[in-house]
Each structure stands twice: as C-alpha cells, then as structure tokens.
Amino acid sequence: MPSYPDSVKTFTSKTSGQNIDPAHVNDLQDEVNAIEAGLLNGTARLNSSGSTLARLQVTGGSTFAGGLQSSNSTITGGLNSSNSTLANLSVTGGSTFASGLQSSNSTISGGLNSSNSTLANLSVTGGSTLGTLQGGASTVTSLSVSGGSTVTTLQAAGSTFSVRPVEPPPDAVRLTISSSLALASGVSTAINWLTQEYAINSSMHSTATTSSRVTPQSTGVYVATLQVGFTINSSGYRQVEIRDSSGVAVAVVRQMTVTTADNTYLQTVGTKRFDVTGGFLTAVLTQGNASTLSVPNDVNTWFEVRKL
Numbered sequence: 001m002p003s004y005p006d007s008v009k010t011f012t013s014k015t016s017g018q019n020i021d022p023a024h025v026n027d028l029q030d031e032v033n034a035i036e037a038g039l040l041n042g043t044a045r046l047n048s049s050g051s052t053l054a055r056l057q058v059t060g061g062s063t064f065a066g067g068l069q070s071s072n073s074t075i076t077g078g079l080n081s082s083n084s085t086l087a088n089l090s091v092t093g094g095s096t097f098a099s100g101l102q103s104s105n106s107t108i109s110g111g112l113n114s115s116n117s118t119l120a121n122l123s124v125t126g127g128s129t130l131g132t133l134q135g136g137a138s139t140v141t142s143l144s145v146s147g148g149s150t151v152t153t154l155q156a157a158g159s160t161f162s163v164r165p166v167e168p169p170p171d172a173v174r175l176t177i178s179s180s181l182a183l184a185s186g187v188s189t190a191i192n193w194l195t196q197e198y199a200i201n202s203s204m205h206s207t208a209t210t211s212s213r214v215t216p217q218s219t220g221v222y223v224a225t226l227q228v229g230f231t232i233n234s235s236g237y238r239q240v241e242i243r244d245s246s247g248v249a250v251a252v253v254r255q256m257t258v259t260t261a262d263n264t265y266l267q268t269v270g271t272k273r274f275d276v277t278g279g280f281l282t283a284v285l286t287q288g289n290a291s292t293l294s295v296p297n298d299v300n301t302w303f304e305v306r307k308l
Contacts, residue, residue, distance in 0.1 A: 051242070062078065133145060171307045175302060239254040
C-alpha cells in the first residue's frame with residue numbers, strides 16, 4: 001500500500017552492486033500512482049502556507065495559513081485564510097479571512113468575514129462582516145461595518161455602520177458685490193458678483209468671466225436665495241428676480257414706493273432642478289419710474305446657491 005496521502009514514504013538508500021528487488025520498484029510505482037490519482041482525480045490534499053496557482057477549484061473546506069495567490073479560483077466550500085491575494089475569486093460557501101482579502105474581482109454567495117480587505121470589485125449575496133472595507137465598486141446585500149471603510153462605490157440593501165458615514169458637503173457658493181450699482185428706470189440689470197464669501201465648488205462661479213452667472217456642476221435640485229438692499233425710492237417700484245439660463249423666473253419679488261430706510265431690503269428664494277449640466281442662474285434687478293435708484297455697496301446684498 002502506498003504511504004501517500006496519509007504519510008511521506010521513506011525509501012532506503014541503494015548502493016552499487018545491490019540486488020534490485022521487486023519491492024524496490026513496486027513501492028516506487030505505488031507512490032507515483034497514488035500521487036497521480038490524487039492530482040488528476042481531485043482527491044489530493046492542499047495544505048500550504050504559501051501557494052501560487054493559475055486556477056484552483058476546491059469542493060470542500062480549505063485552510064490556508066499563509067496565503068493563497070491565484071488568477072482564477074472557484075471554491076464551493078469554506079475558505080479560511082490569513083492573507084490572500086486573488087485576481088478572481090468565486091466562493092459559494094462561507095469565508096473567513098483573518099488578515100485580509102485582496103482581489104480585483106470577487107463574487108461570494110456566502111458570508112465574508114474579514115478584518116482588513118482591499119477589493120477593486122466585490123459582490124456578496126449573503127451576510128458580511130468587515131473590519132475595514134476598501135473597494136472600487138462593491139455590491140453587498142447585507143453589510144455590517146465596525147471599523148473604518150473607504151469605498152469608491154457602495155451599494156447595499158441593508159447596512160449597519162457603527163459611526164455615521166461622512167458625506168462631502170454639497171456644492172454651494174455665496175456671492176456679494178464689490179461696488180454700488182446704479183439702476184436705470186425700466187431696464188433689467190444682471191448683477192455681476194465680484195466677491196465670493198465662500199465656494200464649496202469653485203467651478204460654480206468665476207469673478208473674472210461671466211461673473212453674473214452661477215453654474216451648477218452636477219444635476220439635481222438647487223435652492224437659490226437673493227437679497228438686495230436699495231436706496232429709498234420716492235416713486236415707482238423695485239424688483240429682484242432669480243432667472244435660469246432660459247430666462248424663466250425661478251423666484252421674483254416686487255415692492256412699490258419706499259420713503260423710509262426701514263424696509264429697503266428685498267429677498268426672494270426659489271428652487272431649480274437641473275436635469276443636465278450647462279445651465280446657470282442669474283440675479284436680475286429692475287426699477288420703474290424712480291428718477292434715481294441704486295444698490296449700495298453693502299455686504300447685506302448677496303446671492304447664495306446650494307445643492308439640496
């Protein structure tokens with residue numbers, strides 16, 4: 001009987017002039033046959049602290065103490081590894097990675113438990129518990145994360161985070177004027193905003209080029225607020241208006257004669273949904289019948305646009 005796969009066969013050293021007994025060859029043949037049968041029939045054991053495989057198919061449970069390196073692996077049972085680097089991993093059973101899993105493309109239909117995983121693409125249909133998940137594009141049916149996670153794209157049907165996810169602030173800009181404006185009667189004037197109090201996304205506005213425009217950089221709903229302070233108008237009206245790039249009024253407010261300084265500020269607020277990029281918002285002022293009317297250089301005249 002061959003020693004493989006239960007133990008390592010011990011052969012005695014042969015010397016010159018020694019007779020060759022049938023057992024010498026038969027024992028060697030038995031070991032070779034047992035090894036070939038194990039490898040070709042898939043019954044050979046694989047216990048390794050460091051393995052590099054072009055393709056691996058495992059139907060039962062597997063334990064890799066050091067690591068598993070493979071370009072394409074399919075494992076129907078469990079995979080337990082302290083450190084694994086895989087180009088492509090498909091696991092249908094539960095998997096536990098003590099140290100980490102690094103893979104460019106992984107599909108796991110069972111559970112994935114890992115203390116530190118870096119994945120370019122991970123799709124998990126079962127439950128997953130991860131200490132740290134770093135992935136380019138991840139789809140997880142159920143995800144529980146107790147540590148810090150950096151994910152470029154995360155899609156999860158049910159997610160539990162021990163700390164609140166931190167989102168980037170929404171695009172927003174707040175603008176003021178830098179000099180007083182004289183308004184002619186019956187003429188609509190778009191305000192040039194030459195000072196930025198803040199700009200979360202600097203591409204929304206330029207003080208040098210078409211400074212009257214605020215241009216959203218992504219689709220979605222934006223809220224725009226305009227406040228303007230006027231000098232006293234002894235006759236006529238004054239109007240502040242927020243317009244979109246097609247000339248449609250998003251918000252407008254008009255006020256008639258003001259003879260005291262108690263109510264010289266007008267404010268209007270409106271929302272605009274941008275389905276495509278490229279559109280913009282402007283602040284337009286109009287006065288009628290007043291001989292002279294101006295907007296003083298005042299920080300209380302401002303235009304704010306932010307994404308909801």
